[in-house]
Amino acid sequence: MSLYIASLNSGSNGNCYYVGSQAEAVLIDAGISCRETENRMVKLGLSFENVRAIFISHEHTDHTGGAEVLSRRYQLPVYLSASTYEHSKLNIEPELVRPLIPDEPVPIGDLRIKAFQKRHDAIDPHSFTVTGGGVTVGVLTDIGSVCKNVVRNFKECNAVFLEANYDETMLEEGRYPVFLKNRIKSDHGHLSNLQALELFTRHRHSHLSHLLLSHLSKDNNDPRRVLDLFKKYAGNTKIAIASRYEESPVYTVTPALTLF
Numbered sequence: 001m002s003l004y005i006a007s008l009n010s011g012s013n014g015n016c017y018y019v020g021s022q023a024e025a026v027l028i029d030a031g032i033s034c035r036e037t038e039n040r041m042v043k044l045g046l047s048f049e050n051v052r053a054i055f056i057s058h059e060h061t062d063h064t065g066g067a068e069v070l071s072r073r074y075q076l077p078v079y080l081s082a083s084t085y086e087h088s089k090l091n092i093e094p095e096l097v098r099p100l101i102p103d104e105p106v107p108i109g110d111l112r113i114k115a116f117q118k119r120h121d122a123i124d125p126h127s128f129t130v131t132g133g134g135v136t137v138g139v140l141t142d143i144g145s146v147c148k149n150v151v152r153n154f155k156e157c158n159a160v161f162l163e164a165n166y167d168e169t170m171l172e173e174g175r176y177p178v179f180l181k182n183r184i185k186s187d188h189g190h191l192s193n194l195q196a197l198e199l200f201t202r203h204r205h206s207h208l209s210h211l212l213l214s215h216l217s218k219d220n221n222d223p224r225r226v227l228d229l230f231k232k233y234a235g236n237t238k239i240a241i242a243s244r245y246e247e248s249p250v251y252t253v254t255p256a257l258t259l260f
Helices: 036-045 069-073 083-087 147-154 168-173 178-185 192-202 225-231
Strands: 003-009 014-022 026-027 049-054 078-080 098-099 106-108 111-117 126-132 135-140 159-163 212-215 238-241 251-253
Touching: 003 036, 003 111, 003 135, 003 212, 014 036, 014 135, 026 111, 026 126, 036 069, 049 106, 049 111, 078 083, 111 147, 126 147, 135 147, 135 225, 147 178, 147 192, 159 192, 168 178, 178 238, 192 225, 212 225
Parallel strands: 026 049, 049 078, 078 098, 135 159, 159 212, 212 238
Antiparallel strands: 003 014, 003 251, 014 026, 106 111, 111 126, 126 135
8 A cells, every 4th residue: 555645845934744644634733724734735736535533743823824714714624732722722512532552553544653752842742653554654754863762763663744944054154033042952953964864864764765854944954055055965865845935846755666
């Protein structure tokens, strides 16, 4: 069974990632409006009839902004931790709120969605893997530093949305105040291009077919620069940018062939 993945938007202006099979799909985060989510899925030929749930990584509005309306309109359950829900100010219908427990896979049809804890400046941040039919897709964004949980789950992935938020030189020479630069660079901030590259080169699965560089800063990164950096080490992995301005193509991730 193949999985189909797309970034509907990726950046501080909103994050939403689609992962699904032919029959079922989930949204990881819902940070753009319901209407924009619908429009972008239509352009990609993706149907909301397949979407079964929304999973929320943390309470920041660029990850939650569309969740309330999407959940109500399509009667979608929303999985998030209790503390994230408390701090998100979302008003989800009570019967559609679902608990998120780290490292306990949630079955959604043939898919299994697993949350795991990470470091970020949020109350209870998580990242996710989605597994189905021998394929595992990771959504690893908003990560301050590469911890054991991130490494362990990254190693399992056949495709990953991986944060490459900032170029270190651009951040240092840029217009941001010192306190904000320090927050971004901290262990609870965001991954730099070089930090993401180290994770990729040291820990990628031998059958990592797709890497979508995600959550790029508008002011402190350059898509061409980070794409050129990663392509030097790509090997058999397709490298692409998850844009903050438009949806990505739909990518097909197939199970790795095992030769006996």
